[in-house]
Amino acid sequence: MEVVFAITSGVLYATGLYLMLRRRLAQIIIGIGLLSNGTNLLIFAAGGLTRSNPPVVSEATGQLQVPYADPVPQALILTAIVIGFGVIAFSLVLAHRVHQSLGTDDVDDIGTEARR
Amino acid sequence: MTLVLPIVIPLLAAALLLVVPARAVLQRSVALTASAGQLIAGLALFRQVQVDGYLVLQVSDWAAPFGITLVADVLSSILVVAVGIVGVAVGASSFAGVDPRREAYGYHPLIQVLLMGVAGAFLTGDLFNLYVWFEVMLMASFVLMALHRTSEQIAAAFKYVTINLLASAVFLTGLGLLYGSAGTLNMADLAAIWPARNEPVLDLVLATLFLTAFGIKAGLFPLFFWLPASYPTPPAPIGALFAGLLTKVGVYALIRVFSLLFRGGPPLPLQLLLWLSVATMIVGLVGALAQRDFRRVLAFNLVGHIGFTTIGLPLGTTAALAGSLLYIVHHILVITCLFFVAGVLLQLRRTTDLGRLGSLYRDHPGTAVLAMIPLFSLAGVPPLSGFVGKLAVVQGTFGAGAYGPGAAVLVVSLLTIVSMARLWDEAFWKPADAPPVSPRPAPLLLVPVAALGALILGMTVAAGPLFETTTRAAGQLLDPQGYIEAVLQSGLGRGE
Numbered sequence A: 001m002e003v004v005f006a007i008t009s010g011v012l013y014a015t016g017l018y019l020m021l022r023r024r025l026a027q028i029i030i031g032i033g034l035l036s037n038g039t040n041l042l043i044f045a046a047g048g049l050t051r052s053n054p055p056v057v058s059e060a061t062g063q064l065q066v067p068y069a070d071p072v073p074q075a076l077i078l079t080a081i082v083i084g085f086g087v088i089a090f091s092l093v094l095a096h097r098v099h100q101s102l103g104t105d106d107v108d109d110i111g112t113e114a115r116r
Numbered sequence B: 001m002t003l004v005l006p007i008v009i010p011l012l013a014a015a016l017l018l019v020v021p022a023r024a025v026l027q028r029s030v031a032l033t034a035s036a037g038q039l040i041a042g043l044a045l046f047r048q049v050q051v052d053g054y055l056v057l058q059v060s061d062w063a064a065p066f067g068i069t070l071v072a073d074v075l076s077s078i079l080v081v082a083v084g085i086v087g088v089a090v091g092a093s094s095f096a097g098v099d100p101r102r103e104a105y106g107y108h109p110l111i112q113v114l115l116m117g118v119a120g121a122f123l124t125g126d127l128f129n130l131y132v133w134f135e136v137m138l139m140a141s142f143v144l145m146a147l148h149r150t151s152e153q154i155a156a157a158f159k160y161v162t163i164n165l166l167a168s169a170v171f172l173t174g175l176g177l178l179y180g181s182a183g184t185l186n187m188a189d190l191a192a193i194w195p196a197r198n199e200p201v202l203d204l205v206l207a208t209l210f211l212t213a214f215g216i217k218a219g220l221f222p223l224f225f226w227l228p229a230s231y232p233t234p235p236a237p238i239g240a241l242f243a244g245l246l247t248k249v250g251v252y253a254l255i256r257v258f259s260l261l262f263r264g265g266p267p268l269p270l271q272l273l274l275w276l277s278v279a280t281m282i283v284g285l286v287g288a289l290a291q292r293d294f295r296r297v298l299a300f301n302l303v304g305h306i307g308f309t310t311i312g313l314p315l316g317t318t319a320a321l322a323g324s325l326l327y328i329v330h331h332i333l334v335i336t337c338l339f340f341v342a343g344v345l346l347q348l349r350r351t352t353d354l355g356r357l358g359s360l361y362r363d364h365p366g367t368a369v370l371a372m373i374p375l376f377s378l379a380g381v382p383p384l385s386g387f388v389g390k391l392a393v394v395q396g397t398f399g400a401g402a403y404g405p406g407a408a409v410l411v412v413s414l415l416t417i418v419s420m421a422r423l424w425d426e427a428f429w430k431p432a433d434a435p436p437v438s439p440r441p442a443p444l445l446l447v448p449v450a451a452l453g454a455l456i457l458g459m460t461v462a463a464g465p466l467f468e469t470t471t472r473a474a475g476q477l478l479d480p481q482g483y484i485e486a487v488l489q490s491g492l493g494r495g496e
Helices: A001-022 A024-048 A072-102 A107-115 B005-019 B022-051 B074-096 B100-104 B106-121 B127-146 B151-182 B185-194 B198-219 B226-230 B236-263 B267-290 B295-311 B318-349 B365-379 B385-399 B402-430 B445-461 B463-478 B481-488
Strands: B055-058 B067-073
Touching: A001 A024, A001 B151, A024 A072, A024 B151, A072 A107, A072 B106, A072 B127, A072 B402, A072 B481, A107 B151, A107 B445, B005 B022, B005 B074, B005 B106, B022 B055, B022 B074, B022 B100, B055 B198, B055 B226, B067 B074, B067 B106, B067 B185, B067 B445, B067 B481, B074 B100, B074 B106, B074 B236, B074 B318, B074 B445, B074 B463, B100 B106, B100 B236, B106 B127, B106 B236, B127 B151, B127 B236, B151 B198, B151 B267, B185 B445, B185 B481, B198 B236, B226 B295, B236 B267, B236 B318, B267 B402, B295 B318, B295 B385, B295 B402, B318 B365, B318 B385, B318 B445, B318 B463, B365 B385, B365 B402, B385 B402, B385 B463, B445 B463
Parallel strands: none
Antiparallel strands: B055 B067
């Protein structure tokens, strides 16, 4: 299972970085999204993939049932997803503004248009 | 209580600023009051840390390492005071006039959120929490940078956003790998268990990831290229705020993480950091000499002097690290002040192009004298604070036996003098044919310049005690045993 996660997140990193090196704003933003998803999967896999009980103290026994899953990576990922969502939303708005004010979505043209 | 105030005050102020009527005077007064409050809270924190050494708060009484820890040592408390000073200067400068459209779109609350993020980053004792504070700070800075609408600024903002998001992703990757192996992200807990783990390969990977992520944020060579592209574009107060504080958060994170996690650890990334610092200095200053615009010269100088603030860490001696820490304080004050000077020039002449500036000394002698203080302080002319800071760095480098980097520091100091003398000559001294655009200097924008100038002079007077304080901070960083004990053994609810 770890292998599948490792390969998937590796592919996400690679495609994300490749897209961030492209010239169109939309591709860069998709790249940012893929990169942050790759990171989330990596945290999930690094935290340990186990088939076990939820880390909740049961009312009947008053204690945790071993083995239980580590809740921290999931909390970290949840936070990272929320932050990533906000960041992507903001980048989209910014890219829209760039397109509106410069009439181009090509990173190379942005530099020359802006100097004009 | 003192530990949360520097974070809570700007948070409450940001919320308040969203609901109070959008009258300029009211908004500006609330923002300035909040920043003054943050400064006072920072000073109180500084005093208490001077007495106790460490101040620890377990948020919601979750004992470390399970909850989030806030912790202040000497370095954190010094930097929180610096945040307060910059905040007050920026708050005061808004009375000199802010673009009304920008003010209507949340200029003041965003600045408060940014100040909160920076203070949070300096005070947190948890690595994931540090990431969250980074994002808080970055989101505020993204919006502040994109709030105005000229094409050049929008293009600069997009570069800034992309490169910073990449840095965040790299940092988060490092965090995931670290958690997977160590099972904790509490900094003190990590410092206690990680160096003994002896995992050279993972150490190398993590150190490289963290060096890249923080290096981008700090503006280290070769990752600094986004900075001169984006910092000169926003208006003076925002430029001053970014230049003064944001890169220093990257430097702080480098110092904190490396001193806790990689104590005497992998020599390779640390050796690399030494030479990256040297390269940053040289490339930054050579870049500055090639520029023809006051603000771009400042941006390259900002990059160049980041090298001074990171060189003490890889050398690993108390004196070298203390010198770098002293330099951070000096650099925050001076570079903030200089970006305000650029704002004054912009108001007086409508341009910061060196070719079209000139005769400012003839037309506005008072302003010129005020501008002289930060210019020559950055150059390191005695008796200004730059001299003290550079002396401390040079002594530290030579004391650690690093003669090559020490020589580079001296050469770069010389280049700084050339760069600053050129700014002085071109902007203030040389006769200009163009008639002055504005007959009077704007007195209100000169207030932060004068106040920061006074602090720069004051730093020279208090150089002795200040150096003792940074020496103490360096001692704490290089021997984190006290930090570890303070955090892990602080019982529930202690630290108040």
